[in-house]
Amino acid sequence: xxxxxxxxxxxxxxxxxxxxxxxxxxxxxxxxxxxxxxxxxxxxxxxxxxxxxxxxxxxxxxxxxxxxxxxxxxxxxxxxxxxxxxxxxxxxxxxxxxxxxxxxxxxxxxxxxxxxxxxxxxxxxxxxxxxxxxxxxxxxxxxxxxxxxxxxxxxxxxxxxxxxxxxxxxxxxxxxxxxxxxxxxxxxxxxxxxxxxxx
Numbered sequence: 001x002x003x004x005x006x007x008x009x010x011x012x013x014x015x016x017x018x019x020x021x022x023x024x025x026x027x028x029x030x031x032x033x034x035x036x037x038x039x040x041x042x043x044x045x046x047x048x049x050x051x052x053x054x055x056x057x058x059x060x061x062x063x064x065x066x067x068x069x070x071x072x073x074x075x076x077x078x079x080x081x082x083x084x085x086x087x088x089x090x091x092x093x094x095x096x097x098x099x100x101x102x103x104x105x106x107x108x109x110x111x112x113x114x115x116x117x118x119x120x121x122x123x124x125x126x127x128x129x130x131x132x133x134x135x136x137x138x139x140x141x142x143x144x145x146x147x148x149x150x151x152x153x154x155x156x157x158x159x160x161x162x163x164x165x166x167x168x169x170x171x172x173x174x175x176x177x178x179x180x181x182x183x184x185x186x187x188x189x190x191x192x193x194x195x196x197x198x199x
């Protein structure tokens with residue numbers, strides 16, 4: 001988790017994102033873990049909007065989040081925001097839960113619609129299928145490119161495969177670091193998608 005946090009912050013720093021001045025939308029917020037991270041990193045609660053499809057999940061996220069965060073229950077296929085509303089649009093392990101390719105395309109288009117011309121999409125998701133969970137499907141690099149045509153896409157493999165990580169991390173931090181640097185052992189993509197109008 002610390003490694004992911006470090007890599008996210010490095011990515012945002014490379015973009016020149018000023019977190020204290022950034023309007024953020026998280027699509028598929030779950031119970032709000034990333035909301036709490038964003039606040040910890042310096043985004044004011046009133047600059048954070050988040051949506052999720054499940055009413056009970058939104059209620060829990062609202063209960064766990066700081067006052068000022070804007071939470072809505074809605075489908076990501078029809079975001080209730082004007083075009084070009086956000087500096088940063090975040091999705092974290094939401095696309096891998098969408099199994100229908102057509103729905104993925106609609107959600108991606110909506111995320112692009114609400115991102116500002118010079119805005120970015122922060123992407124964190126499985127890059128491969130989980131053999132133990134048929135309810136998720138990985139999103140490969142080629143599919144990300146198809147979902148966001150004409151965009152600048154920078155994806156890096158992170159997150160050592162959980163079964164390996166759970167066994168190795170408590171025993172040897174050095175070995176964990178070594179294996180986590182082997183791209184084909186990593187299960188997730190972390191990256192930034194920039195609209196074609198961005199410099």
